Amino acid sequence: MAQNASTLFEKIWDSHEVLRKGADGPSLLYVDRHMVHEVTSPQAFEGLRANGREVRRPDLTVATMDHNVPTTPGERRLPMADQTSDLQVRTLEENCREFGIRLFGMDSPDQGIVHVIGPQLGITLPGATIVCGDSHTSTHGAFGALAFGIGTSDVEHVLASQTVWMQKPKSLEIMIRGRMSGPHAVTAKDVILYVIRKIGTDGGAGHVAEYRGQAVSDMSMEQRMTICNMSIEAGARAGLVAPDEKTFEYLRGRTYTPESYEEMVDAWKKTLRTDSKASFAKRYEIDASRIAPQVSWGTNPGMTCDVTEAVPDPAEYGDGDKPREDSARKALQYMGLEPGTPMTEIPLDRVFIGSCTNARLEDLIEASRAVRGRKIARGVRAMVVPGSQAVKRSAEEMGLDAIFKDAGFEWRESGCSMCLGMNPDILMPGERCASTSNRNFEGRQGTGGRTHLASPVMAAAAAVNGHFVDVREMDMPDGTV
């Protein structure tokens, strides 16, 4: 193996493969970090209990509650108003107590969306295998970790054995050449929406994507997390960025960063990269300089266009592919949109700045540039939901909460919130929302709700204008806020 040129993904895979069934069969992979939340874990713990099993490595397992916790200030306590949510949260507390798992509960200063707190606490590490019962586990790939979502049966399997069965995916290269145009206006979110629009919602199926190229090297860790987060939206099993100095610096000195961290960094520098002669099973190439601010118009993240464009005609969008044309027609019907309508002329009811895709400190700073000294448009309801309590505290220290609140935004406690409509933060039927989250599926943010995906600064600008605008043409303060 050592002599052969390998991709970063293959190196991490090989170093974690416990056994393989036959030449092509699935492999048993060792899991370095298992993150658990309240929604996909109750039946897994129940399975352990029913079979008299213990958690094999509670020291490698952490839990938080994020999906259905209230984000309304003052309501984060038990009993919760929603009885089924209350039961799910209490069940996680009891399970963590019984099985000896560290829990960042609703009242913990470290609580937050699982994919925000993992890196923030130094639990996410380069070269590690990370799983969680959540498809956006791909976020952690930004650190050069092999991280992927699993279902509840696999959660139980990992709790019991610290391993997971998996068919080895293939390596996919997504080369993002050049530099992004328009500082603060074109963001990592625009890059990943553009990638999904170009390669399709199953363009990465069966593969682990490694993002490479100048634009990726230029990105901050938080931006890299945004692109890796949405790898699943392109059908990829996981997304990866090779670790560099930015990666190592980000994790230095965090709460759970290992004591032997510097030695680990020295080892990672030698191994955690794709060899120059390694080959990828599939490659895509994107020119970053051509990417404009993106907005989704349909009901999957691939149904996206430049903000300067108009709602497409389904026949043109289908381009001879009948199912594609039909799906566009159904999407426009659901979204209540007419072909040819400029994206900047669609009136909005709601704005949601939050989620594991875009609720980190940098996202809130970028969004605040479009908001400072402005008010949100009449008739628009807008909210900011920080990704974690730590993000919230940092933002408050910088005065970002005041900028948002002065403009008329609601400033919330951390959680998944309106990304998936499990807690009371939902859209009403027919309401149209600019959202920094990751999925514009029918009903995702509430039954009949209509979601337009966009970057934090695009969503913030949309809140003050009542419709999308091209933020490249907006007057925004430069430098740090």
Place this chain on the structure above:
Amino acid sequence: MERRKGGGSRSMSGNGAVTSGVIKYARDNIDTDVIIPGQYLKIHDYAELATHAMEGLDGDFHSKAKDASFIVAGRNFGCGSSREHAPIALSHSGIKAVAALSFARIFYRNAVDGAFLLPIEIGEDAYEGTSEGDVVTIDVKAGQLRNETTGKRYEIKPFSEIIGKIIDAGGLFRYGMQQKQQQQQPES
């Protein structure tokens, strides 16, 4: 809380042949949010969960599912969230197999892990040749989907060996226990 293992309506193995009606969704990218909307993921009772299956897409799903145990759909079925609730809700609504042009990976895996339903990969011919209300036989052993209404036969993509074994065993854990027992009782 009801115990999960073994699926809800599991009466179809990786080797069997089952005949039933078809519910056709002629679209790609049927995501797990429409299969079971997020607001219901708090429900721990699977019978109750199932009452909300496909609520985001088809209000008539349950009346259709009375006479039909198969869903036929397009590409990338089950994309999106990792919620195992998706195959569980379908399974407990009486769905025994989903035949689609392709599946999103986590949905496929979840369906197999708990042996909730059979994820059958079909070609364009079977997809185009199957309509809502048709009666079809899915014969995994013969690698065929037979449309009894039209009399046409189509090939289905065979399961990999281990996927077939997991389904036959009744899920990942039962398969693992079988393996363990076999190791403890070496063949004479």
